[in-house]
Amino acid sequence: MATIPANTRLAAERTWTGRLAALVKAAREAPLAVVVILGGLILVAALADLIAPYDPTLPVKGAEIFAPPFWMEGGSLATPLGTDFQGRDILSRLIYGARVSLIVGLMGTLVAGGIGTALGIVSGYLGGWVDQIIMRVTDAWLALPAIVFAIFLAAMIGPSMWNIVVILGAVYWTRYARVIRGEVLSLRERDFVKLAEIAGASKLRVIKKHILPNVLNTATVLASLTVGVVIIAEASLSFLGVGVPPPQPAWGLMLSEARPTLMAGQWWLTVFPGACILLIVLATQLFGDWLRVRLDPQTRNL
Amino acid sequence: MSQFIIRRVLYSVVTLLILSATIFLIVRLTGDPVALMAEASARPEDLERIRHQWGLDRSWPVQYVTFMQNAFTGELGKSFNYRPPVSELYFQRLPNSLTLGLAATLISLLIGIPAGIISAVKVNSGWDTVAKGVALLGLSIPGFWLGLVLILVFSVWLRWLPTSGSGDWRHVVMPALALGWYFAASMLRLTRSSMLEVLGSEYIKLARLKGLPDFVVIAMHAFKNALIPVFTLAGVNMVVMVNAAVIIEVIFAWPGIGRLLYEGIFQRDFPLVQGVVVMAGFMIVVINLLVDILYAIIDPRIRLTR
Numbered sequence: 001m002a003t004i005p006a007n008t009r010l011a012a013e014r015t016w017t018g019r020l021a022a023l024v025k026a027a028r029e030a031p032l033a034v035v036v037i038l039g040g041l042i043l044v045a046a047l048a049d050l051i052a053p054y055d056p057t058l059p060v061k062g063a064e065i066f067a068p069p070f071w072m073e074g075g076s077l078a079t080p081l082g083t084d085f086q087g088r089d090i091l092s093r094l095i096y097g098a099r100v101s102l103i104v105g106l107m108g109t110l111v112a113g114g115i116g117t118a119l120g121i122v123s124g125y126l127g128g129w130v131d132q133i134i135m136r137v138t139d140a141w142l143a144l145p146a147i148v149f150a151i152f153l154a155a156m157i158g159p160s161m162w163n164i165v166v167i168l169g170a171v172y173w174t175r176y177a178r179v180i181r182g183e184v185l186s187l188r189e190r191d192f193v194k195l196a197e198i199a200g201a202s203k204l205r206v207i208k209k210h211i212l213p214n215v216l217n218t219a220t221v222l223a224s225l226t227v228g229v230v231i232i233a234e235a236s237l238s239f240l241g242v243g244v245p246p247p248q249p250a251w252g253l254m255l256s257e258a259r260p261t262l263m264a265g266q267w268w269l270t271v272f273p274g275a276c277i278l279l280i281v282l283a284t285q286l287f288g289d290w291l292r293v294r295l296d297p298q299t300r301n302l
Numbered sequence: 303m304s305q306f307i308i309r310r311v312l313y314s315v316v317t318l319l320i321l322s323a324t325i326f327l328i329v330r331l332t333g334d335p336v337a338l339m340a341e342a343s344a345r346p347e348d349l350e351r352i353r354h355q356w357g358l359d360r361s362w363p364v365q366y367v368t369f370m371q372n373a374f375t376g377e378l379g380k381s382f383n384y385r386p387p388v389s390e391l392y393f394q395r396l397p398n399s400l401t402l403g404l405a406a407t408l409i410s411l412l413i414g415i416p417a418g419i420i421s422a423v424k425v426n427s428g429w430d431t432v433a434k435g436v437a438l439l440g441l442s443i444p445g446f447w448l449g450l451v452l453i454l455v456f457s458v459w460l461r462w463l464p465t466s467g468s469g470d471w472r473h474v475v476m477p478a479l480a481l482g483w484y485f486a487a488s489m490l491r492l493t494r495s496s497m498l499e500v501l502g503s504e505y506i507k508l509a510r511l512k513g514l515p516d517f518v519v520i521a522m523h524a525f526k527n528a529l530i531p532v533f534t535l536a537g538v539n540m541v542v543m544v545n546a547a548v549i550i551e552v553i554f555a556w557p558g559i560g561r562l563l564y565e566g567i568f569q570r571d572f573p574l575v576q577g578v579v580v581m582a583g584f585m586i587v588v589i590n591l592l593v594d595i596l597y598a599i600i601d602p603r604i605r606l607t608r
């Protein structure tokens with residue numbers, strides 16, 4: 001084996017581990033700031049138990065309620081970003097909140113992407129009445145403003161973090177179904193699919209070996225752009241009191257708890273959690289834009 | 303043309319049927335609406351009586367047909383807590399939501415169109431970069447957080463604007479900005495790409511070749527055509543904003559339909575919630591239908607597709 005055949009690399013990229021390796025390689029080429037922010041947030045969320053100075057759900061012993069950040073008068077370095085209405089440490093709550101946001105953002109996107117991609121492929125590849133039914137349902141679900149639909153579902157099903165994941169997945173799959181179906185419609189007419197069918201491959205095999213690998217890039221790009229939307233949706237639901245229930249430290253919930261005393265000017269209760277949401281969504285958007293340019297040449301001009 | 307319209311109307315009716323069936327099923331699959339509504343201390347026979355009163359003891363198909371019959375006659379059922387019919391409550395609140403939606407649309411246009419045009423005319427310049435940044439922030443800043451920060455700055459610190467309620471224009475400014483912010487970004491993006499497309503077309507090149515000054519080419523020739531899709535989207539966005547402003551209306555205590563939905567949820571008034579959600583879907587299906595027909599009138603090629 002003096003030389004590696006040219007198609008080895010391509011073959012490697014078709015396996016799951018190969019894809020993962022390619023993804024890691026791609027991430028290293030991503031804009032530095034984005035990788036640092038996203039990587040940092042993931043790290044903070046994963047190591048919350050080690051980093052956070054206090055239990056996020058319990059008042060800090062000896063701390064006052066509504067203590068301001070340390071650089072203001074009355075602030076203390078023991079609670080660097082201040083305390084809330086129960087005397088809980090804001091910093092610790094922000095750190096644990098990153099975990100909630102990331103889990104809901106990623107898992108919600110995964111559920112939405114899974115449902116949408118599967119339905120899009122089935123709809124586009126099988127066509128006929130299956131296609132009609134799936135697309136009419138997609139139209140109907142798209143007609144409801146996402147946030148209204150999510151609030152409605154959350155109110156009916158009841159608040160918990162995992163319920164929110166399922167609810168947001170159930171709300172946001174429609175865009176995937178539409179886009180993926182469109183791609184499958186054109187893939188279906190391509191020679192390699194026709195040949196596989198003539199060679200006797202079953203429908204399931206054609207979908208698994210020929211259709212799915214070719215729509216994964218699009219699904220990935222859509223997913224990267226959905227994460228931010230899902231994170232904001234979770235914060236909105238938590239803010240309205242139909243999302244993550246207290247005393248869990250979710251950023252949207254922190255904003256909601258800060259609202260009654262907003263007029264008293266305790267700005268740190270409102271500014272810090274919102275800034276965290278802004279930061280994480282901004283980073284995922286930038287990452288998504290970069291990924292789109294990389295993976296999807298057709299939309300580069302948008 | 304009439305064939306196109308008929309097909310579109312049929313599609314919309316099917317969409318509405320599926321939508322209402324979905325909401326109908328979700329309400330009934332996710333739990334007992336009566337148990338949700340009633341006090342925890344209610345006796346079983348009371349629950350039974352309420353169920354009968356609401357027709358909830360009948361079979362689902364029968365209930366659905368009644369539900370649809372009522373919906374078509376504009377009767378959305380009786381609100382559990384408010385007592386008056388849901389439709390009455392709804393249409394009482396709707397004008398407020400329309401006001402807010404209109405103001406937010408104006409704000410999104412005032413930010414989005416000029417920024418989009420500058421960005422397209424001076425493409426890849428410093429202005430373009432700024433505009434792209436604004437578009438990105440539009441998607442990344444949660445509207446409700448923007449609302450809270452606006453209250454903090456303009457009501458708490460500067461004391462310029464009232465925090466909540468409705469009345470004169472000063473009550474509208476902050477909620478409209480918080481609501482319109484996200485949509486300003488989408489206006490900006492669309493204006494930019496639409497302008498770029500038009501500016502690259504033959505008739506613009508001809509206008510330039512004729513020696514017309516830049517301003518005339520952009521303001522008189524390009525502007526008109528580039529803005530057709532922008533104003534269409536603005537129309538659709540306005541309908542979305544009227545219906546999806548729940549969180550902004552809650553923050554600013556704006557008495558619109560979003561707040562009605564919120565109140566309905568916390569008072570466990572499921573006919574009210576169901577009614578508001580169905581109406582939102584209805585309005586959006588109708589505006590999409592209108593846009594489709596409008597486009598078919600403007601551009602005959604569209605009639606032939608699908």
